[in-house]
Amino acid sequence: MKILKTVWCADGRPRSAPRLHRNSVNQYLIKLDQELDRKAEVNSEDFWSLVKRRRSSKKNLVGAGLNFDGTVFRDPSVITGKWAEYIQDLYTPMREE
Secondary structure, three states, rough: HHHHHHHHHHOOOOOOHHHHHHHHHHHHHHHHHHHHHHHHHHHHHHHHHHHHHHHHHHHHHHHHOEEEEEEEEEOOOHHHHHHHHHHHHHHHOOOOO
């Protein structure tokens, strides 16, 4: 596993990608919580309209589909296969010719 990490880093890929993603998601969720708190304190009508908007926008979930090579897939089995291809490609060493 250590060799794979060395190859990953040698190819110029970020070492801290999972941490960066986790931090940006946390910042986004904190921002949403602060917005809800502010709306609840200032104007209850705005608060409930915001809650209603967020509930009704579940049709457009970010995780509803994944884009691989310009095509959006929504079938869980196809997405699983595409992730497998992606991970396999990440861990396959590049050959210089």
